Structure formats: structure tokens, C-alpha cells
Amino acid sequence: MRLSKGFFPTVKEVPTDAVIPSHQLMIRAGLMRQLTAGVYSFLPLGYAVMKKVMQIIREEMDAIGGQEFHLPALNPIELWEETDRVKAFGDIMFHVKNRPMVLAPTHEEVITAIAKNHVKSYREMPQIWYQIQTKFRNEPRPKSGVLRGRQFTMKDSYSMDATREGLDRSYDLHAEAYKRIYTRCGLSFYIVGASSGAMGGSGSQEFMVESNAGEDNLAVCAESGYAANVEIATSLVPPAERFEANPAVEKVHTPGCRSIDEVAAFLKLPVARCAKSLVFMNGTAPVLVLMLGNDQLNEAKLQGVFGQDIRPAHPEELAQITGADAGSIGPVGLPATVTVVADRRLQNANGLVCGANVNDHHLVNVDLGRDAKVSAFHDLRSVEEGEMSPDGKGKLRIVKGIEVGHIFKLGTKYSSAMKANFLDEKGEEHPIIMGSYGIGVERIVACHIEQHHDEFGIRWQKGVAPYDVHLIMVNKNSEAVVAKSEELYAELTKQGLAVLFDDRSDVSPGFKFKDADLLGMPLQVIVGDKNLKNNEIELKERETGRRWNAGVASVVGDVVSYVRN
């Protein structure tokens, strides 16, 4: 493609609305333009990258036996009522105003509807069905360019198996395919254990790219390779102590002490002797949660125990339930209607300080087994930077990450709800055992830029670069330069390379070099007067900035072998 003919709207100035590098560069390099919040038009150069990424995905999905579908984005709302996900998605799902229809935010329902009608026997499985299509989600706050949009492209696939073992195989196939996809897309990534959230199901892993622009926090350990979303991450931390002496509970006056630090300082006890109480409402049922010291409660873990509907109690509710305000609440002497759960670190603990359920008073010498009715101990705390990895091999680091893929063992959640059943070899009917596997296509593009750019622009890696080489005709006034540039353009194209040819006659050489660095093709071929007089052509590697000259006679071969590696 000739730059003089094509549509490549580059911009020198950083767009005001873009704050992260990938967003800025996607605008500046003319990959895309925003239409409205969370909705972007892909311009030819950006779409060329999208197509490259989608092709890689397609090849790897096909390689594990995937079959590509094209599914409707417009769905009857009844379909989503069958699985109760109209409610589950809530405001996230776009509803059509003049028909009882919705815009699909994902495709479990449509896939399951097809399977229900056509997959009737264990003999017909396993199946892997996928699509690469636009999804719609009414994100409350779109942000970071294409990283969180209201309309985006997603590859999602669904596996159907007759057995749990089959599901495990399908899941593993996807995990391996995903590793190949991200590697081919030039991303370095973590595979982390994740919470399956509202998708349901038994197991899930996320593929995460480390980035400051990320919205998820990960606990990673370089020594052991441990990596987990902090929503489920664990660490090796000692439990609270158990003391021999176990005196009776005593109520003490603790004026003005609201936080754990204040209470510990006032009583001259270590923070690790304190048990912090938090009150939640599980629907209408109050739940008191105990954490050791200043351990942070992990609400995702709490939701794992009680479900999605649990929420912090309001201040009025606190007083009503416990008789005290936050800071003086505790597990001793609560009404039987209050469920008490505690973090595992508190198991068997005694000698604790807790709120007395009377403002400005605390209890000391509390033995949770003796003095309170703790119904269960769970892992409820958030891990902290610097704690030991659960395998004990090294310290945890907390990093931010961008989710570029998520794989789930769904099980039978959707097949049961929609009665998508099959007959096994004994003639017994069972719901199909499903998996669901997603990849955000735009996120791969944005993450690629996040990981491969510098102050001058993008540095595409070979696998996803929209063009293989950027051919620069430096000086249009030199007939020799023009002729050689045209010749190279024709010849390289003939060799099967995708060539972006800066043949513009109305911009200065400097302008062309800046544009080439901004657009970021892996190799620049620079045809200029001075080198040409010596029968040489300059080559520049964008990644490293390395430059070298090739002889006129060998340059085509050199470029071709560089591109093909």
C-alpha cells in the first residue's frame, strides 16, 4: 500500500482523552478513532492488525479441532431468561427498546440452544465450537481505550463433553492453544488461578498480561512460578497464637479507639492479638466476619462462601444488630441470628482482643472456641506484597495485570438450565458437560502495544505487524531514488511481502522517518540519494534501532530473509 493513496491519519500530538500508551498510540498511529464512550472505529491499519490476531487465533483453534461458527448478536430475551442471566447481567446487558430482544454480551445460551437440539448422544462428543465476533456490554465506565469498551471483539469457544474427564481434556487443549496464541502474538503473560465469578462452574484460569494499565491485581512469585489473582491468592502466613493461660474474658474501657492500631496501642498489645470484626448482610441475614489484626478481608473470597449478594452492612444496621458502632463490634454475646465466620488464621486462637458490642469498650482474653459461636473458618484474607508464596519457594509480588483470556470449566450450569441433555452408553440422560473459553481480541492488540512501544511509537513484532516492511522513498527529487523505490516496492510485493510504501511527494524526509517509527513496522527500508550513489540501501530494525546497509543487488533477498527470519 502506498501512503500517498491510503488512509493513514497519523497525529503528532498526544490526544487529550488518552492516558495509557496503547490508547495514545492507537490514535496517533491511525489504528482507530473513538465514536462514543467505549466504542471505536477500526481504521484500515488497525483492522489489519485485528485480522492478523484473529487469524492466529483461528489457526490455533482449528488446530485443536475447533469449528468456527457465526452467531447472532441479536437474541430473544426469553433465551436469557431460561438461564436467569437477564437478572445476573442486569444493567450490563443492552436491551433493545422496540422488541423483546437483547444484544448478546456472550454466547453460552445460543450455543447451548443449538447443542440442545442437535447433540443427543455421547457418540457426538467432544465438540469444540467457537466464534470471533462482536459482543456488547453496557459497561458503567468504559476506560483505557479499547481495554474496556462497550462493544468489542471476542473469540469465545465452548466445549461439549460427556464426561468430567472429557471436559478436563477439552480445557487442557484450550489452555495449550491459548499459550500458543499469546506467544505468537508476542505477549508475555501469566496464567493465574481465578475466581469464576458469575459465570459459575468449578474451575477457571485467567491469562494475564502484566501492565500498569491493568485492572486486576495478581500475586506472582518469580522463584516458583506461582501466579494467582489476588481474589483467590493465598500465602504462607502463621496462624494466631494459642496461649496456655486462658483467663476469663474481661471488659475494658477503650475510649476513642476505633482502629485495630489504636486499640493495640492503647492496650499495649501486638496487633496480632486483635480480631477485627466486620458486619455484612447476606440478603437480610447478618454475618459477622472476624479477621486477624490488620488483615484485609477479601470480598471476593467472602462471596465465594456466601454468594454474590453479600454486602457490607450500613452504619444504622451495625448499631441495630450489635448495639455498637464500627470499631467496637465483636463476636461475643451476639444474638443467635448473627452468623459468625472467621479467617483461618484465627482457628484455635485465644487471648484475643475484640469489640465488646458496647461503644468504646473491648473484650480481652477472648477464646473464640470458648466465648463465641464461630460457625466456620475460611480463608478470607487478602495476601500482601512480600509474603511467602504458598509453595514456600519465594516471596510474592503484587502486580497489575490485564486479562486477555479466561477459561472456565462450566460444568452443567447452562445445559441443566436449558435441558441440553444427551444419552450415555447406558441410555441414561445427562446434561452436557461444558467449558467456556474467551479471548479479547482488541485487548491483545492493546497489550501488544503496551509491551512493545517506545517514546517514538509502536514496535510491532513480526507475527502481528500490519505490514512486514516500511519502504521509505527519502527524496522524490532524485530520479534514481524514485526509480529504485518503485522497483523495490514492486519486487518486495512480488516476493509476497506486505509492504507499506511511503511514496509521498509532499512531506519532508524527517516527517517520513517519524511516521515510520510511529507506525512501527519491524523493518524499514530506506532508499536515499547518498546510499544509492554507493549502490546501497539502508535497513533499519524498528525494535532495536539498529541500522545497516545492504547492497542494491542483494537487498531484496536480505529483506525477504529478514522478514521470514
Next chain:
RNA sequence: CGGGGUGUGGCUCAGCCCGGUUAGAGCGCUUGGUUCGGGACCAAGAGGCCGGAGGUUCGAAUCCUCUCACCCCGACCA
């Protein structure tokens, strides 16, 4: 949904507090000329009912009220 910020030519912004001729700059664009290896120069041009509606005033980009859009932080996030 809470908190903060911004809307002025295609882009980046000034002007607004303290109302007062024809609303500015740089970049980009058009025309002509010069230039040609790291975002060139000269000259002449085109382009804006200052996000929208209402109000105050002799007079509003500027003050007041409402509203819309976008961005950021938080909440939320299969």
C-alpha cells in the same frame, strides 16, 4: 451510581475569575514559491452561531440555572 475535571476551527490549547470593538495562537488544511536524511521555510488564504437550552444585562465565550457529552478516581466488572 458517588467524587473530580473538561467542552472555544480538523488537532493541542489561550481567553472566562474581573462581561465591552471584527474570538486568538501553534499545528494541520488550500494556493504559489523555495526546500528535501529525523515532524522545513516564505507569502497569501479557507475554516469557529465559543457543547445545548433558558435566564441576568444596554451588551454574555465570560455571570446564574438546567441539561448533554467526554475524561479521570472510586463502586461495579461474565
